[in-house]
Amino acid sequence: MKYIHRLAALAFAVGFSVAATAAQAEQVKVGVAAEPYPPFSSQDASGTWVGWEIEIIGAVCKAAELDCVVKPTAWDGIIPALTSGQIDAIMTSMNITEERLKTIDFSDKYYKTPAAIVGTKGVEIAPTAKGLAGKVIGVQASTIHQAYVEKHFKGSLAEVKVYQTQDEANQDLAAGRIDATQADSIAMDAFLATDAGKACCAMKGMVADDPNVLGKGVAVGLRKGSDQLKAAFNSGIAKIRKDGTYDAITAKYFKSSIYGG
Numbered sequence: 448m449k450y451i452h453r454l455a456a457l458a459f460a461v462g463f464s465v466a467a468t469a470a471q472a473e474q475v476k477v478g479v480a481a482e483p484y485p486p487f488s489s490q491d492a493s494g495t496w497v498g499w500e501i502e503i504i505g506a507v508c509k510a511a512e513l514d515c516v517v518k519p520t521a522w523d524g525i526i527p528a529l530t531s532g533q534i535d536a537i538m539t540s541m542n543i544t545e546e547r548l549k550t551i552d553f554s555d556k557y558y559k560t561p562a563a564i565v566g567t568k569g570v571e572i573a574p575t576a577k578g579l580a581g582k583v584i585g586v587q588a589s590t591i592h593q594a595y596v597e598k599h600f601k602g603s604l605a606e607v608k609v610y611q612t613q614d615e616a617n618q619d620l621a622a623g624r625i626d627a628t629q630a631d632s633i634a635m636d637a638f639l640a641t642d643a644g645k646a647c648c649a650m651k652g653m654v655a656d657d658p659n660v661l662g663k664g665v666a667v668g669l670r671k672g673s674d675q676l677k678a679a680f681n682s683g684i685a686k687i688r689k690d691g692t693y694d695a696i697t698a699k700y701f702k703s704s705i706y707g708g
Contacts, residue, residue, distance in 0.1 A: 473514065474514045474515070474516055475508070475513045475514060475515045475516070475535045475536060475676065476515075476516055476518045476533070476534040476535045476536070477504055477508075477515050477516065477517055477518065477534065477535070477536045477537070477538050478518050478519075478520040478525050478528055478529060478533075478534035478536065478537045478538070478539065478668075479496065479500070479501070479504070479517050479518070479519055479520070479538060479539045480519070480520065480521070480522040480525060480539040480540075481519040481520055481521050481522070482521070482522055482611065482612040482613075482614070483612065483614055484498075484500075484539070484540060484612075484613060484634060485498060485634070485637050486498055486499055486633070486634070486637045486700045486701075487499050487500040487501075487539075487540050487633075487634065488500045488501050488539065488540075496517055496519075498700075499696060499697065499699075499700040499701070500538060500539065500540060501517070502696045502699075503538070503557060503687075503693070503696060504517065504538050506683075506687045506692045506693070506696060507538075507557070507667075507680060507683035507684055507687060508683060509683075510682070510683040510686035510687050510690075510692070511679040511680060511682050511683030511686070512679075513676075513679055513680075513683070515536075518533075518534050520533070520534060522539070522587070522588075522589060522590075522611075522612075523588055523589045523611070525537055525539065525541075525668075526547070526550060526551060526668070529551060529668060529669070529670055530550065530551065530670060532670075535669075535670070535673075535676065536667050536668065536669055536676065536680065537551075537667065537668030537669075538667050538668075540631065540634075540665050541665060541666070541668050542591050542661065542662030542663070542664065542665055542666075543556065543662045543663045543664060543665075543666050544591060544659070544660065544661075544662040544663075545659055546594075547662075547668070550671075551668050551669060551670060551671060552668075552669045552670065552671050552672075552673065552677060553666040553667065553668055553669065554666045554667035554669065554677055554680040554681050554684065555666060555680075555681045555684055555685070556663065556664030556665060556666045556707070557664075557665060557666060557667070557684050557693075557706075558664065558665045558705045558706055558707060559663070559664035559665060559705075559706070559707025559708070560631055560632050560633045560705050560707060561632050561653040561654070561656070562591070562592060562595060562629055562630070562631060562632065562653065562654045562661055563629065563630065563631070563632035563635050563650060563651075563652065563653050563654070564579070564584075564627050564628070564629050564650075564651040564652055564653075564654060565620070565627060565628055565629075565630070565635045565638070565639065565644075565648050565649070565650055565651060566582075566620075566626055566627035566628075566648060566649065566651045567620070567623065567626055567627070567647060567648060567649075568647060568648055568649045570626060572626065572627050572651045573651060573652060574629075574651055574652040574653060574654045574655075575654075575655075576599060576600050576602065576603040577603065578651075579600050579603060579604055579626075579627065580603040580604070581603070581604070581605050582604055582605060582626040582627055583604070583605050583606045583607075583608060583624075583625045583626050583627075584596055584600065584604055584606075584607055584608070584625060584626065584627045584628060584629060585607075585608045585609075585610055585615075585616035585619055585620060585625040585627070585628045586607065586608075586609060586610070586616065586628065586629055586630075587609075587610055587611070587612060587613045587616060587630065588609045588610065588611055590630075591660055591661050591662055592629045592630055592631075593607075593609060594660050595629065595654065595657060595660045595661060596629055598657070598660055599654070599655075599657070608625055613628075613630050613634060616628045616630070617638050617643070617644070618643075620647065620648055621643040621644070621646070621647040621648065623647075627651065629654065632650075632653060633701065633705055635650065636650075664707055667680045667684075688706075693706070
């Protein structure tokens with residue numbers, strides 16, 4: 448059967464397919480958060496979706512012989528979009544948590560990195576309740592980081608400010624309107640490499656792990672009962688891990704593996 452490949456350099460413009468075969472003709476709509484989350488996913492000046500996770504979607508779908516199309520979807524509505532059938536899968540740095548497993552299913556993980564606290568330079572801050580006492584911390588809404596902060600730090604904080612995007616939290620941190628933020632360590636490394644991040648802020652450390660809140664790694668979110676699609680994604684993930692594609696993509700964005708233990 449003729450193989451159709453409509454992805455240039457593994458970067459999507461909205462509506463472009465990743466890979467397809469006649470044997471797997473039905474299009475798989477993969478939800479990605481519409482909000483930018485570099486270096487995992489964001490749009491460049493031309494509107495093309497780029498980033499590590501975008502390339503991983505392309506590679507996994509190609510390996511699994513799935514005809515995937517990226518569907519930008521608001522983060523706080525992405526699980527309802529999945530359960531209602533607007534999209535078929537979620538690949539947007541969503542961690543496997545017990546709370547989410549009540550509603551959706553997940554594939555095998557495809558990365559796992561720790562959660563970090565980044566704060567204002569020169570201000571004594573540590574990634575503990577005591578080390579954040581009296582501080583104002585910003586988190587992105589409907590994330591594991593919001594849940595973690597509210598569980599472990601809220602009693603000692605002056606305030607928890609909730610933002611629709613991590614970029615908004617980072618901007619307020621750079622402007623001095625909050626003292627710190629918690630987010631994925633890799634995403635915060637990317638922020639700290641920017642001019643704004645270098646000028647304002649510093650890594651304050653990784654929070655203590657809480658698998659019940661922080662999850663067991665990032666995986667493809669799927670509707671319950673999507674056993675065939677789950678098997679296809681698991682196969683694609685395993686194939687790119689084995690053939691070196693995963694490591695090759697990772698080396699373009701990061702200094703070391705982010706697959707995790």
